Amino acid sequence: MSLGRTAVVLGGSMAGLCAAGALAPHFDEVLVLERDELPADAEHRRGVPQSKHPHFLLNSGRRAIDALFPGFEEDLIAAGGLHLMPSMDAAYLEGTGWASRKQSSMTMVYSSRILIERVLRDKVREVSNVVIREGVSVRGIETADGGTARGRVTGVAFSTAAGGDERIDADLVVDAMGRGSSVSDWLVAAGWPETPVQTLDAKVTYTSRWYDLPAPEDRPASWWWQHLVIMPTQDKGDHAPEHEFLVNFFPIEGGRTIACMGSWGIDMPRTTEDFVASAERVRAPLFAAAMAECQPASDVHLTRSTGNKWRRYDRLPDVPLGIVFIGDAICAFNPFYAQGISSAAGSALILRAHLQAAADADQRLDHRFFRRFLAEQRTGLKVPWGMAMARDRGYECATGTETLPSWQRKILASMTWPAFNLITGAAREDAVVDEHFARVFNLDESLGDMMRNPRVLAGLLRFKVNALLGRTKVPFGFDARQDPPGTDWTPGAVDRPTELAAVR
Known part of the structure; x- marks a missing residue:
């Protein structure tokens, strides 16, 4: 059965697109509202500045997306994604030196964020009842009985690129507007109490530059590897700050690679000159040597908005009906741990299962539905959140509600x-x-x-x-x-x- 006429997704990035796939079987129309004009090809856009950095698509995430959009992984590889076994295809420096190369149980698909998103957009556009409206800015939500047991989100207000104002009624709204989402503030303005928030910011900064790889026949004979990883030093003695960097030479489609350096609490290079100079001081000469074999294809891109943040909607005494939260809009992670896309896709898969259960039982999307969804989503988010806390809490520079004595x-x-x-x-x-x-x-x-x-x-x-x-x-x-x-x-x-x- 249909669970409603219209579902609205706020945001057309990875989380929003995954949510659209979960909603499509259960609503007559799914409307995705996106601020940017979405490119037809794999291109960077203003709303996703982190696309310029490496993105690991973890196995749980690629399986979840493939469940929502069958054929996604196959299409990603056909578009240029690289299906590799890291233990055989990556050179990995940990502790005192290089790890041995050997086969293992784990494989991964390597590609740029912009290719992952382009392939997913193409899959979404194949779904007949999903409409993506671009160039619109969400200004607020419509509510009824805010802050009470009956309180519900009933619609969305937005403005268009042409300057017009519109509103639309919705049977279900999905907040997928990322770290900067204003929905929690809008809920407070409508009568709900402030949402509890857990935070931990370990002051992670990372900087990346794209390169064109030499043709395979022109690469050094020693380049058996495709991915290069240099972990931070464990040496407590005197050393260059760059020895504390987490370094990736990350292969993507089209014969390109992303050189990336990141750290906890250390200033990172912003210019091309400083980037190259810092690369020469990391604790393995291979990183700078590999960059020197390649042709630069971009400027240096730096990101600092990397704190862990969990908006605990599940702890509100009366959860708002008519709205769910996916991706960074509810739980954002330190991107070093590559958990964002996979966690968002996992939440979308949970949402699909709960919608299907409601449809099978001919039940309304009532208070029980939203409580149950938030509870199972919370269980899923505890896994990546716990991993992030286990590492980031150990840094003296960390701040937030989750810091330790x-x-x-x-x-x-x-x-x-x-x-x-x-x-x-x-x-x-x-x-x-x-x-x-x-x-x-x-x-x-x-x-x-x-x-x-x-x-x-x-x-x-x-x-x-x-x-x-x-x-x-x-x-x-x-x-x-x-x-x-x-x-x-x-x-x-x-x-x-x-x-x-x-x-x-």
Whole structure:
């Protein structure tokens, strides 16, 4: 059955497009209101400044989008996305040196944010009852009985590029307007209490520049890798600030790559000259050397709006009826952890399931519907939120409601790297630990669930004992000043002896 005549989505970015896919089977018309004029091709636009930085499409996110829009992943790869196995296709510098190259259970699709969004827009435009109106600015929401148990959002007011004002009645509104959404303020003005907000800003700043890669036949012979990752140093001694950077040389479609450097609480380069100079000071010379082999294709782009922020609509005494919240409009994350798109797509999938259940039971979208949706969405958001908190709370520069007392922060900071090293080390040796760690990374499992798994705990203990006894099977810590070795250390692979001399 139809659940209503009109559903309105505020915002036409990834979260809004995913929401449109969830709504389309259940409403006569789905209207997406977008401030920007959307390009036909994969191009940057004003409303998505973060599109100039790398975007990981985690496995949970790509599965969710593919469930909402069948064929999405296939279309993304056909458009140029790269389907890679990071453990084989990425050179990864962690701790003292390069990790060994070996096969694992995790694959990923690499592409630019603008290509992901363009492919998704094309899928949305194939849905006959979804209409995207571009160049409009949402000015407010229409409500009835605000702040009471019957309080409901009933429509949306917006202005057009031509200067006209319009309003539309809606059976359901989806707020997908991102971090800067004003909907919570509009709800307060309509009579609801202020929404509780959890925040933690670890002062993350990151800066990126796009490059054209040399043709495959012109690349250095040592470039077996397509993705280059340099983790921050764990050395507590004196070193250049750039050793604290998280660095990516991130492959995308069209023979291009995005060189990106980011940090917690450190000023980042803004000019091309400073960008190149900083690249030469990161702790692996390969990053600057790789950039030098490429042709610059953009200016330097810097982003600082990176704090974690969770608007807790589920904690309002009377939740507003007639509206749900998707993506950064409800929960925004430190983008270092690549959780935004996947979390938004996951929320849209939850919304679709609840709409389908209501339609099957011939039920109205009443108070019970919105409470149940918010509860399940909260459960889903706790996984990425917990991962972000586990890392960002350890930084002295962090501010917000979720900061820890100094003594707790110091304990957390002292535990983070040893725990991370233990897990990644065990994952190199143990297929079960590797599989669960990949699930955590891709938001398919919480870190807490992983660490409560007896088989995972046994794998971690076994690795720790073997490491103390010098009995590990996969070498680690190849000299960061040299090129990462391309030997395949997957169990059963052969001809691997010479590079052991390079292990520090």
